[in-house]
Amino acid sequence: MPKLPDSVLSCFDVNGDLLPEDVLKYAFHQLLSNNGYVQVVDVPESFDHVAFLKELGDFQPTPTGTVVGDLKPESDMDDIYHAQNRRPLVPHTEGYEFRGLPPRYLSLWCVKPASGAGGETTMLDGRRVLEEFTEEEQRHFRETVYHWKSTEGLARRGVALDAEHPVLEDRGDETVFRFSFNNLVVPEGDELAARLLRRGKEIYDESHVAVRYRARDMIVWDNWRMMHSRNAFDDPTRHLKRVQIAAPVVA
Numbered sequence: 001m002p003k004l005p006d007s008v009l010s011c012f013d014v015n016g017d018l019l020p021e022d023v024l025k026y027a028f029h030q031l032l033s034n035n036g037y038v039q040v041v042d043v044p045e046s047f048d049h050v051a052f053l054k055e056l057g058d059f060q061p062t063p064t065g066t067v068v069g070d071l072k073p074e075s076d077m078d079d080i081y082h083a084q085n086r087r088p089l090v091p092h093t094e095g096y097e098f099r100g101l102p103p104r105y106l107s108l109w110c111v112k113p114a115s116g117a118g119g120e121t122t123m124l125d126g127r128r129v130l131e132e133f134t135e136e137e138q139r140h141f142r143e144t145v146y147h148w149k150s151t152e153g154l155a156r157r158g159v160a161l162d163a164e165h166p167v168l169e170d171r172g173d174e175t176v177f178r179f180s181f182n183n184l185v186v187p188e189g190d191e192l193a194a195r196l197l198r199r200g201k202e203i204y205d206e207s208h209v210a211v212r213y214r215a216r217d218m219i220v221w222d223n224w225r226m227m228h229s230r231n232a233f234d235d236p237t238r239h240l241k242r243v244q245i246a247a248p249v250v251a
């Protein structure tokens, strides 16, 4: 299966001049809606990530109350499944275990890249997985309410969430896709849900894009559409910043 389209946006044009802000924003929105994600590279020191992202919507705090989060390995977390360690993650969409809607967009930007191998953020368009399922089968994912657990890592930090949601949820013209390879509880006998997880992981492993960071690089993705994960790394000083952006409230 071919890889996702590249969706890389440089802050500089071919002549080496900094893109005007309106040109950068226009290209950014085009790539985000066409491909589901954007990787912004060659980011100048003057770039204000937080101000740029605020135009996408309100920041949504994480379960631990953080608005602009720091993703750094926590040394007591290396033994379990948790975002704040150096081990690999498995494919998921963010916020499947939240009670309400998951964040519409997620963004990560790099303060300090991991030296050595690993540490890439990986992504796959969820449509690539859903297109393996007929309309009838997708109806099952709209009508069946599943149980979603939160991670062991959050539990160790005193946050135990769980929620009941379908895999697919329509919101106006948009569809929210929820996925978690390890925390969607597959009910006994639900072959479709078992196949969703199995094929989701297989397609992810074959076709994901892997984003390797340089300092200040930023990725933004549509979390109602894209799955993401992370490769393992060694460098304990890798440091990313992270925000979740809520869907606009529709009256």
Ligand SMILES: [Fe+2]
Pocket: 083, 092, 093, 094, 228
């Ligand atoms: Fe995540």
